[in-house]
Amino acid sequence: MxxxxxxxxxxxxxxxxxxxxxxxxxxAFRPKADGDDAYCIVIPPPNVTGSLHMGHAFTFTIQDMLIRWQRMKGKSVLWQPGTDHAGIATQMVVERILDKEGLHRRDMGRERFLDRVWEWKEESGGTIVSQLKRLGASCDWSRERFTLDEGLSDAVREVFVRLYEENLIYRGKRLVNWDPVLETAVSDLEVEHDEEQGHFWHIQYPHADDPSKHVIVATTRPETMLGDGAVAVHPDDERYKDLIGKQLILPLCNRTIPVIADEYVDPEFGTGCVKITPAHDFNDYDVGKRHDLPLLNIFTNRAHIAEEDWIPEQYHGLDRYEARERMVADLEAEGLLYKVEDHQHKVGRGDRSHAVIEPYLTDQWYVDIKPLAEPAIAAVEDGDIKFVPQHWEKTYFEWMRNIQDWCISRQLWWGHRIPAWYCEDCDHITVSRETAECCGGCGSKKIRQDEDVLDTWFSSGLWPFSTLGWPENTEEMEKFYSTNVLVTGFDIIFFWVARMIMMGMKFTGKVPFKDIYIHALIRDAQGQKMSKSKGNVIDPLEIIGDYGADALRFTLAHMATPGRDVKLDIKRIESNRNFMNKIWNAARFVxxxxxxxxxxxxxxxxxxxxxxxxxxxxxxxxxxxxxxxxxxxxxxxxxxxxxxxxxxxxxxxxxxxxxxxxxxxxxxxxxxxxxxxxxxxxxxxxxxxxxxxxxxxxxxxxxxxxxxxxxxxxxxxxxDAQAVTRINRVMDVVSAIRSVRGEMNVAPGKRIDAIIACGAEVQADLEAEKKLLMSLAKLESVAWQDADSEVDGAAVAPLAYAKVYLPLAGLINVEEETARLNKNIARLDKDIAMNEGKLANPKFCGSAPEAVVAKVRTDLDEAKAKREEMTAAIKRLSSL
The missing domain is CATH 1.10.730.10 (Isoleucyl-tRNA Synthetase; Domain 1)
Structure with a gap:
């Protein structure tokens, strides 16, 4: 062109x-080789499984704004791109593909399965990168990284080994959140708790010394009674003082359990008796430790009843819900089911599989996290890292000051395999940067590597420095670390932000970034979370196809206000597409x-x-x-x-x-x-x-x-301040004249006369730009009068420093215009009354969506403003 x-x-x-x-x-996106003033952002690596969604478009638009701005300011700019291997998410995608082929990963074996995952990654894993390029993301794509790249894998092993050598990584048997569909431990942050309709089963536990007597215990999970270790009461509960230390018969099981006293029990809730199942409830686990109760694991990895000799044989192998149904029936048959109540309660489900999570006793790897958390807390307290908006510091501190040891092992195949080997001869655990050939304790070659992989967030926590070449002291590490800012959503402050700070401080001695900008989350126009099931997902690629990337980017930038949520309406994107057209047409004219x-x-x-x-x-x-x-x-x-x-x-x-x-x-x-x-x-x-x-x-x-x-x-x-004042006055007068012309229904092309009453200084400014004033306001003539002058038979537009009079007699039909305006006012009065009635109705305000109520308020305000304008116009007409 x-x-x-x-x-x-x-x-x-x-x-x-x-x-x-x-x-x-x-x-164009590579850093300047000769630039000493460096600026760096590391991209929050999207999952390799992903496609661009509106949340991605939002965060990457903000980052690209900063990157392009700093690049144009002459800095040597690196926007480090890459993708995350997304352990659970990727494994689920590939397993679904295999399921359609009639294959299961355990039948294939680990190596064949991983070959298929890598094959899928090479074919489909680059989708989101090409989509980011379409958005205009100006990353240095020549430096694209993947969390399972060889260099990044070296960094992961280095960190694991160092933490292990410092006794900050350990292996222990603990209660974890267990996903029985994925057959892996998941973190607290990966469990979604929502209210669901369930039941309270009230079960009678007979006294061992007199089975005709019993205590009543209520539970939402009757199948877990197979693992009960005790029934607890409050030590001050007079009803049960004589029972403490005595034995109860565990229903359906041929064993007895003690009654224990523990302040954990709320004597006001239910009967004041609580079944304690240490291997299947986090609170019960703590009670069990205090009272040295046995840890009886009743489930397999798939939440089927384990085939243990202390579990009645008729329940062996049953799915947990089948076991529940069978046990409730058996309790009823034995006269031990006292009653069943409907009960609304919170249920934890895995955020990936949506399966109900089971507290489950298993061996896992943990990071002793408190020694890492302390310097990370200090970095924010001392201002070395700043949250924007600042109030997110409180959220960060609350979590960090109550942080629990981090379970880093996952029972998956796709991911960073834990670099630990177990000796069959001496039980020694060898942790090594390289593949171990023999036991580090006895030298035996009978060793096997741990089957588990690391939590995805373990490698993601190293992202700001592993992508720059750490543990090597590369030029990129010297030049670009610490990075300048992290741009992310508040939903991963715990998952990712905190862990990057902890890992960065531990292994580089520096903060990973100086600022953390926390942006809002994108909702639909009604403020609802976007989801496929609701049918309200706005696909950024479709938007780019319909309106262009710039219109989408400008909309997202204009929406980037501090807060938790922002509402995205297609109409805003359409409006900004019109803005792009306005820009194009103006440039074309120029x-x-x-x-x-x-x-x-x-x-x-x-x-x-x-x-x-x-x-x-x-x-x-x-x-x-x-x-x-x-x-x-x-x-x-x-x-x-x-x-x-x-x-x-x-x-x-x-x-x-x-x-x-x-x-x-x-x-x-x-x-x-x-x-x-x-x-x-x-x-x-x-x-x-x-x-x-x-x-x-x-x-x-x-x-x-x-x-x-x-x-x-x-x-x-x-x-030139004087020129600004002068032209602004011209614009004020022109706007006032245009407003009156519109109110009075004067034909747009009709030239009219104007009389301006103002002081000498204002007159001088306006006279200096008389030609411009007359052109823009479409005036036939302009005359001047003293500031305190009044002009009869003319519409008036008052300004702070002048009055603009427009003699319109003969140009409009006063009676017709007055009638038209009164008709419009009557229509507006109906709208005003209707909307005021809605807002006065508590039922409407309490039950209607917030966005609907807000729109009614806006409509009411707009109608009142229009009514005032029309009333003023009638007043002007009356003077003609």
Whole structure:
């Protein structure tokens, strides 16, 4: 496309892929080799299983804004990309594929299964990377990393071995959250607790010395009574003082259990008797440790009843829910089921499998986390790391100060296999950076490697420094670590953010990042969480296809306000697509009227309107710079929107036509230069948010070889406060006249007279720009009167420093206009009454969705404002 031949209509699908290819082929995203002033962000690695969703689009748009901004400021910028192997998620995807083929991983064996996972990863794992490129993410894609890459795997083993050697990693038998579908331990953070409808089964436990007597125990999980170790009562509960220390018969089982006293029991809840199952309840586990109760594991890995000799044989091998049904029936048959109640209670489910989680006793690997947490807490307390917004510090501190040892082993095959080997001869555990050939204790070659893999978040916790080459002291580590900022959602502060801080402080002695920007989560227009089941998912790739990446990016930037949730409405994206069209059309007009002019930031204009737009551009530049510095992305976007659409397109381009179409060649030539200069200036400012359209127009402005992506961020222009005041006054008067014309239904093209009553200073300013004023306001003539003058028979528009009178007699039919306005007021009165009635109804306000109530309030406010405008218009008409 040659200069002056910009397409009539902006087509992002024609523009964006070509621009992206330019950037990628020219290595525009690589760090400057000679840049000493470094800036680095590590991408929160999306799961290799994933496709781009709106949350990704949001966080990566924010990061790309920062990266492009700093790159244009001349820094050596690295945005480190990569993907996460996503242990559970990836294994589930591949197992589903195999299931359709009639295969199971355990039948295939570990090596064959992992071959299939790697095969899938190579075929499908790059989807999200190509989608990020389509969004415009300016990562250095030549440095793309994967958490199972050889170098990153070396870092993982190094960290594991060092922590083990310092006794900060240990193996122990503990109660864990067990997912019986995935057959692995999962962390507390991977368990979702929601209210579900269930039952309370009240069961009679007979006294061992007198089976005619009994205590009643209520449970939501009757199958777990097979593992009961005791019944607990409160030590001060007078009802059961004589029972403490005595034995009860465990129903359905041929054994007895003691009655114990423990303050854990709430004597006011239920009967005051609580069954204690130490191997299948976290609270019971603690009680069991205090009373030295046996740990009886009743389940297999798949939550089937274990075939133990202390469990009645009729329940062996049953699924937990089959066992529940059978046991309840048996209790009823033996007269031991006292009653059953409906009961609403919280149930924990795995966030991946959605299976009900079982507390389960098993051997796992743990990190002794408190020694790592202490310096990580201090780093935030001392200000070495800052949360933005700051209130997220409280959330961080609450979790970190109550942190529990981290279970890092997972019973999966896909992931970083734990570098530990067990000796069959001496039971010694050998932990090694390299593959062990023999036992480190006795030298025996009869060793086997641990079957488990590490929690995905273990390797992710090393991401800021492992991607830069650690444990080697690479140039990248020297130059880019610590990184500058982490951009992420509040939902993974515990999963990921805290662990990166702990690992970074431990293994580099430095914080992994200086700032943590916590953005909100994207909801739909009604504030609902997006989900496929609700049918309210907005696919960013579909949006990019329909509206373009820039329209989506600008919408997300404009929404990036501090808070927990933001609502995304397609209408906002449509509006910003219109903004892109406005930009394109304004630039097209400028190029068509540029003549031979070129941008010149050093120009000192003589025309007020030209001095005004450059002064406004200076202010816009300063405001956007400060907003980005403070991570106020919505303010940066809003400032640019107001300047580009309002100041430049709506006012300056229209004002420039006076000179462009006039006879003053000097004014025309100056205006052509300033039009281009201002366009050049705001294209630079807008580029971090809307890179595609700005790059396209920049090349149209400067030639095909120009590259805005690596050009300067901003420039300084001449400023003139007097010109700003003068032009702002012209704009005030023009806006007032346009408002009255609209209210009075004056034909848009009809030229009218105006009388302005004002002081001498204001008159001087307006007279200096009389030609501009008359052109923009479509005036036939303008006359001046003293500030305190009154004009009869004219509509009046009062300003703070002037009154604008418009003699409209003869131009409009006063009676018809008054009737029309009264009719509209009557309609508005009905709307106002209806909406006031809704808001006065407590049932509506209490049951309707928040978004619906908010819209009614907005509609009411808008109707009242319109009514006031129309009432004022009738008052004006009465004076004609």
């Amino acid at each position: 040659s200069q002056h031949e910009l397409a009539k209509i902006y087509d992002p699908q024609a523009v964006e892929p070509a621009i992206n290819e330019q950037w990628l082929s020219s290595d 190029f068509m009227n540029r003549g031979e002019a070129k941008p010149d930031a050093s120009i000192a204009p003589t025309q007020d309107v030209n001095r005004w737009i450059l002064s406004e551009l200076n202010s816009c530049t300063a405001d956007v710079e400060q907003a980005l510095t403070d991570y106020r992305f919505n303010e940066a976007a809003g400032t640019l929107y107001n300047f580009i659409w309002g100041s430049y397109c709506d006012w300056y381009v229209e004002a420039a036509k006076v000179a462009l179409y006039g006879d003053d060649e000097a004014a025309k030539a100056e205006t052509q230069v300033v039009m281009l200069t201002a366009l050049d200036g705001w294209l630079r400012l807008l580029h971090p948010i809307c890179p595609f359209i700005t790059e396209t127009l920049f090349q149209e402005l400067h030639g095909a070889d120009a590259r805005l992506v690596t050009d300067n961020w901003s420039q300084s222009y001449s400023s």
